[in-house]
Amino acid sequence: MTLKEEFATRNFSIYGQWLGILTMILCFALGIANLFTTTILIIILSAVCLFSSFVILFIEVPLLLRICPTSSKFDAFIRTITTNYMRAAAYGAMALAQWLTLLARASSLIAAAVLLTATAVCYLLAGVKGQAFVGSKTLGGAGVAQMIV
Template identity: 35%
Template sequence: MGFIEEFKSKNFSIYAQWLGLLSLPLLFFTGIFAFVKGFIFSIFAWILCFILIFVEIPLCIKVCPTSDRFDSFIKNFENHWIRTVGYLVFATLLFVFAHFATTLYVIPGITLLLTGICYAIAGGLRQQHAASSFTGGDSV
C-alpha cells in the first residue's frame, strides 16, 4: 500500500505515525541548533528522538541489536492511549523548555502535540494500531 492509500484510509494511527516521523528530524536538528544555549534541552531532544525511532519504526526493533529490557520498554507503547499520554507529556515538556528559553523548541513540540492528538482520536475511534508499510509495518 502506498502513501496515498494510507492517507485515504482514515486511520489516525497511520497519521500519528507520519507526524511522529516528522518529529524525529525536528527534534534532532533542534537539539543541534540549541546545543550551545540549551544543553539540557539538546540531550533531552536526542534521547527522545532515539526512543521515538524505535517506537515509530517497527523495523528498527527487528533489525537493531537491543536488549530484552529495552524491547519490553518499547512494547509498552503499542497501545494508543499510552502513546497519547507519552506524546502529550513530551510536547508539554518541550513547551515548558520554550517558555524558559527560545521559541525554537515549539516547532517539534507542535508535531508531538499533533501526534498525541491523532493517537487519541485513533484510540477513541477504537482503530487498530497500524504502522506504515514504509517503516516495516503491516499498514492498514
C-alpha cells in the same frame, strides 16, 4: 498498500505515525541546534529532545528493534508503547518536556513541542474513535519484519 491508499483510510494512527516520523527528524535537528546555548534548562531539554528523537524512531519503525542491537529492557519498554492511547501518552510526555522550555525563554524547541503535541492528538483521536492501530507498511509494519527475518 501504497502510501496514498494508507492516507485514504482516514485512520488517525497512520497520520500519527507519519507525523511522528516528521517529529523525529525535527527533534533530532533542534536537539543538536539548541545544545549550543547559554541557558542550562534549554541545554538539558535539548538533550531530552535529541533522546526523544531516537525513542520515536524505535516506536515508529518497529523493524529497527530486530535489526539494531539494543538491550532487553529498552526493547521491553518500546514494546509497551503499542496502543494508540500509550502512544498518545508517550508523545504527550515528550511534548510536555519541550513545552517546559518556555520557563527559560522562547526557543526553537517550541516547534518540536507543537509537532509532538499534534502527534499525540492524532493518536488520541484514533483511540477515541475506536480505530485500531495500523502500522504503515512503508515503515516496517504489517509483516515487513517477518519477511526480512
